[in-house]
Amino acid sequence: MNSNGANPPDVVVFGQIARDLVFVVDEVPGAGHSAAVRQRREMLGGKGANQAVALAQLGMCPALVGVVGDDRVGQRLLEQARQDRVDVSAAIVRAGTATALIADVVDGSGRWRYLEDIPAATLLTRTDVLGCARLLVPGCWASLQLQQPPTAALAAARLAREAGCKIALDGVPGEQARAELLATADVLRADAREAGLLTGTDICTAAEAERAARDIVRRGPSLVALAVNGIGNAFAWHGGSLQLPLSPTQVVDTTGAGDAFMAALIMGLARGGGPQRAARLAVAAAGATVGHPGGRPALTPTAVQQQLTLLARAAPPVPGSLMPPGGAIVGGATS
Ligand SMILES: Nc1ncnc2c1ncn2[C@@H]1O[C@H](COP(=O)(O)OP(=O)(O)O)[C@@H](O)[C@H]1O
């Protein structure tokens, strides 16, 4: 039993915890101008918390390893996480720092701007990670957000590997640790910008993403997912690959969609559904997150099922981009 009285964690997320403020405006004002806020939300956020909450909503038992300051905001965020059925018994409350704050200003076209106050002391250290070793037990997943410092990510990967955990990476492994992190990872996922950094070239088409994902699979991970801006996601694994379009749903704010995507990918694989099923779940979970402002997921079974249905009916692609309805298996794949 964990501190929440729930089951022991089956996924340990190493990532950020922040207070999120979301402002929806018609247009972001220029200097010297103001804009009326159409909608305001304030909530537990940060990539780590968003992913952990998504995992809990999907029926997993996540633990979150991240840092808050020793202030009232930090206490409130941890309390919210507990209510969300996230085990925060190993979260770090750091003396002498304020909790991270992110303001997400979204305009009427779904374009976001983030104002980030992320004190350096709210990033994970190697020592923080080593203090959580007890959570990593054989068969458990470790989900590492590579936006955290490379020394912390590497320490987490080594601990997880030694403990017999599966390892999922979100983001770009720092160059010095890249070979080791890729060799040790089971899953790597990158958004469009990160995929470009990882491959050293902009990825503009599904075919390029699919080729890049296949290349990365050869360097270690069993499953790689790369996003292509405005088009979709390409997946590759040993023996197959798949391209999926974005689910045809109204986009209000893409914030947190990558974290929901990652949570569903891990859940799908952990439950033994195979890469194709996990890939569809991931795109559906992202689709269920882009329709509301802010990164906090709302992955009810109905919302995910609706997105799976939309995805299965997705329109044929325009030539040169992604996919026939339901997505195309392009690599003679099996799961
Ligand atoms: N309409 C949509 N349906 C499904 N997924 C979408 C849609 N629009 C964007 N996405 C996905 O949202 C994700 C955003 O990822 P990312 O930028 O990493 O978000 P964050 O880091 O804020 O969680 C990408 O994987 C992208 O493919």
Ligand SMILES: [Mg+2]
């Ligand atoms: Mg992301």
